[in-house]
Amino acid sequence: MKDVTPLVDGWTLRLPGTGAEAGRVGEPGGTVPAAVPGCVHSDLLAAGLIPDPFLDRNETEVAWVGRADWTYRTALAAHPTAHERTDLVFDGLDTVATVTLGDTVLGSTRNMHRSYRFDVTGALDAGPVPLTVAFTSAYEEAERVKALLGDRPNSYPEPFPYLRKMACSFGWDWGPTLVTAGIWKPARLEHWSTARLARVTPLVTVGADGTGRVEARIELERTAAGADRPLTVRLRVGEHTTHTPVPPGAQHVTAVTQVPGPELWWPRGYGEQPLHDCEITLTDPDAGALDRWQRRVGFRTVRLDTAADAHGTAFTLVVNGTPVFARGVNWIPDDVLPSRVDAARYRRRLEQAAAAGVDLVRVWGGGLYESDDFYDVCDELGLMVWQDFPFACAAYPEEQPLRGEVEAEARENVSRLAPHPALVLWNGNNENLWGFRDWDWEPELAGDSWGEGYYLGLLPRIVAETDPTRPYWPGSPWSGSWDHHPNDPGHGTAHSWEVWNRQDYTAYRDSVPRFVAEFGWQAPSAYATVRRAIGDDPLSPDSPGMLHHQKAGDGNGKLARGLAHHFPVPADFDTWHYLTQVNQARAVATGVEHWRSHWPRCAGTVVWQLNDCWPVTSWAAVDGDEREKPLYHELARLYADRLLTVQDRPGGMVAALVNQSAQPWSGEAVLRRTAVDGTVLAEARLPFAAAPRTVAELPLPPEVLPAADGKELLAVRAGAERALWFPVRDKDFGYPAPAWDLELAVRPDGTAQVTVTARVLLRDLLLQADRLDPRARTDRGLTTLLPGESATFTVRGWAHPTAQAAAAALRTVNAAVAPPATSPPRA
Incomplete structure (x- = not known):
């Protein structure tokens, strides 16, 4: 049987010795x-040699790291083995590297998204033998390829389209520019004889008769x-x-192998997830396994389902x-230093998604093919996965050396x-087909390649040849x-960004896309996250640290204009922070x-x-410190x-029962x-039935x-569900x-229950637990x-519960719009 030796211990990182980075x-x-x-970044942080780039404006202080060359070294002890072959395997190298064992150059790499294997048979018979992985700055390689292939349009002024690396390493409108390098996935030695399983692709299907x-x-x-x-493969x-x-x-x-009548895997909410x-097992008649x-x-x-119908062209996933x-x-890399994301962190984040009713996670094209740990959890939780190929917001050259790497x-x-039942769709790219048509790429390209051949040619062919059990779609939107x-x-997938960029969120109601693959509204991180990451005193929306942690173009301006449609100008930072959180939740709810x-x-x-990859003002529902926003x-x-909702239809107002x-x-x-004071002015009781x-x-x-x-206002109740409709804007x-x-009860386990009973109408009451x-x-x-209704907030992790503190952490829209209370809340 094959022997595996993980290469974990004994690695060192050599610091720059020459050039502008030395010293x-x-x-x-x-x-x-x-x-x-x-x-490199996490090693330098562990050594105390760079400040935390997530705090204040330290990101700019460590920008030089991404432009330096770095070398990893270890010594491989002698590995006497009876096997015929020894391979050195890297599951992931980020990104441009030369691998040297002793005095022998084993090879070079230029792709973060794939693994590498080198034959080192006999090289470790006597040890120790030095192993060196020397990384060239991703900037240097990208600029070299750019000079070779020519400039291409790009939504961000960074050269990420010229090498196969996580694009958002170079910054995004929610992420910092921290251009990583390193051995970002496991490394090992594999010793084997006769033959090995080089690649296994299981195609799992269910026949019309229910046979798996x-x-x-x-x-x-x-x-x-x-x-x-002669060998044998045993499939169980x-x-x-x-x-x-x-x-x-x-x-x-x-x-x-045929499996009669297997239980089916279903998305969450539709059935169970049996695995x-x-x-x-590959066996030899003499040597065994x-x-x-x-x-x-x-x-x-x-x-x-992409059938044509009266409304255009459908885009509907059909499972079983x-x-x-x-x-x-949408899912972005959960840390801009992705090697820090382990199995436990994937599980925490995806369990948060499932608890919020999510049944599909789109792995966005500016990020990664995630670890198997990610997809394992999705399999278990019934979270369908839409997987983008890693192309986003830029024109990508199709010539060598990139085409072969892709x-x-x-x-x-x-x-x-392929083994993961949760994976239900491959998608060719994020916004590149749209960019070609709408972002003035076509005249600038003047006939140069830009990625269309990948999305409409190469990638669908690879999916069809390698795993024809899943659908492929060329891009989003498309x-x-x-x-x-x-x-x-009216056709396929749509991204709705005109609303956030230029309109009030009520404009979401102006169209009915067949499938809305992107839309959202910004809000700052939770207050404790902001305070941990930003040392501004006083805090304000435009204080230096807050602005540095706002990466979207005119992001604060869009937040302010969004608030102005509904609220008076916030009186202070705390009110601004609360109202932007309210607006984010309201905007998404409207859509x-x-x-x-x-x-x-x-x-x-x-x-x-x-999710977020660091503490930032963004569109995320869970911030960079893993705290949930109101969204x-x-x-x-x-x-x-x-879901019960009040909607305006051409024939009049309706209650929609989803x-x-x-x-x-x-x-x-x-x-x-109902009147503001709770008086019922009119009532109707109507039967309903939703199949x-x-x-x-x-x-x-x-x-x-x-x-x-x-x-x-209007209050509609159907069973346990309620919808409220306010005919005018808050202001x-x-x-x-x-x-x-307010009543506070503390359980023996320390969990606190804060029960609030309204003496008046309370709009968007929020207990800010952090x-x-x-x-x-x-x-x-x-x-x-x-008026008269109660709600209980269950709080965990609160060291010293008091009713006075709970009352101080409560906020309402009333306080942001109404005059000061003449009858104060009671704790």
Whole structure:
């Protein structure tokens, strides 16, 4: 059997010894301990040689790191082995490196997104032997390729399209410019004889009769002595096993196992997620087992419905024959230093997504093919994965040396991710087809290559050849062909950014895209995150540190204009911070409620974005310190199986009952026109029925529609669900000064329960738990209460609970709009 020796210990990082970088850290040419996996930035941080780039404006202080050359070294002890072959394997090198063992150059690399293997047989018979991985600055290589292939249009003034590296290393409108280098994935020695499993691609399908089928396409590598050996592949799926002979000399074999009537894998909310052990063992008749590959697989079918209909062209994921409205979020790398993201962190973030009702995660094209740890958790939680190929917001040359690298990484990663049932869609790029048409690329390119050949030619061919069990889509946004505008909302996928950039969020209601793959609204990080990362005193929206942690063009201006549509100018930073959080949640709610109410015409919303890679003002629901913003809790309401919302239709106002559950939803809806003081001015009771996976509409009687005088609202209740509708914007509504009663109860385990009872209408009541204690979390976000209603906030991680502190951490829209309270809240 193959032997594996991880290469973890004994690595050092040599500091720059010459050039402008020499002397910036430590002794020029000196060394510090290096972690593998890891990166230069994390090694320098661990050694105390650079400041934390996430704090204040330290990002600019460490910019030189990305422009320096770096060398990793270790010594490999003698590895006496009876095996015929020894390989040195790197699962990931970031990015431009030369690998040298002793005095022998093994090879060079230029792609972060693929693995590398070098034959070092015999080189370690006597030791120790020095191993060196010398990294050239990604900037240097990118500029070299740019000079070779010519300039291309780019949404960001950085050279990321000229090498295969995580694009957002070079900065984005939510991320810092921290251009990494290092051995970012595991390294090891593999000792083997006769033959090994070079690549395994399991194609998992379900026949019309419900029989599961696993077709394992296997590539072998043989030693010279093993070239003429007959071998056997044993394929086991659960309790079902087949043996497939491999003729002498063969380097490709296909093994097939049938599984009668397997339980199907479903997206969360549609069924369970059974997973089955899939094991492939390569055996020799004399030597026994030579190599083994093991993963988990799930049985399900997936297709993409793009049929033409009365509204244009559909874009609907169909899993196990069931059309799905995708309740999605966009995923960016969870740390701009991605080697720091481990299995536990993936699980925390994805469990947060699942708890918020999410059933689809789009891995965005400016990032990575994530670790198998990511996809393993998605498999377990029923989170469908839409995987972009790593191309984003730029024209990418199609000539060598890039084309060969793109093909190699695509083939490797399509094969690597094939076992995961959660993966339901491959997408060619982010916004590049749109950019060619709308961002003045075409005249600037003047016929030069820009990536179209990848998205419409190379990548669909690789997916079809390597894993034909999954659909491929050329890009997002993309309308299906050049016959339509790439971002035509009536065809395929759409990105809705005109609203954030130029309009009030109420403009989301002006269109019904077939699938909204990106839309969102900004807000700052949670208060404790801001305070940890930014030392400005006093804090203000435009204080130096806050501005540095706002990467979007005119981001603060857009935040201010968004607030101005609805609220008076905030009186202070705390009010600004709260109201921008409110506006973010309200904006996303406006879009999701509108688009979900138009199912099946609209078949999905993918909010930009779930997560952050550092502390920043951004579109994220979970900030860079892993704290949930109010948007996160709002997603749990918006993405619940049942959603009640008031919508304006051409024929009048309706209550839309969105039922994505498998059970019918019926009963009597109670509609009340209510005065600000809670007085019921009119009431109607109407029967409703929404079949499973459908939307029902309930026309609203005229008598329950509130007047537009700022003194009335509409409350609709259907079963456990409630919707409130305010006919005017907040600044025009007659909110009373906030007043409430508060009770605090502390459980034996230290969990605190803060119960607030409204004495008046309270709009968007928020308990900011991180103001109580930086470690504190609460289970709910923005909550609107009518007079006499109560809500309980459960707080964990609060070291010293007091009612007075809880009262001070409560905020409402009332306080931002109404005059000062004459009857103060009571704790």
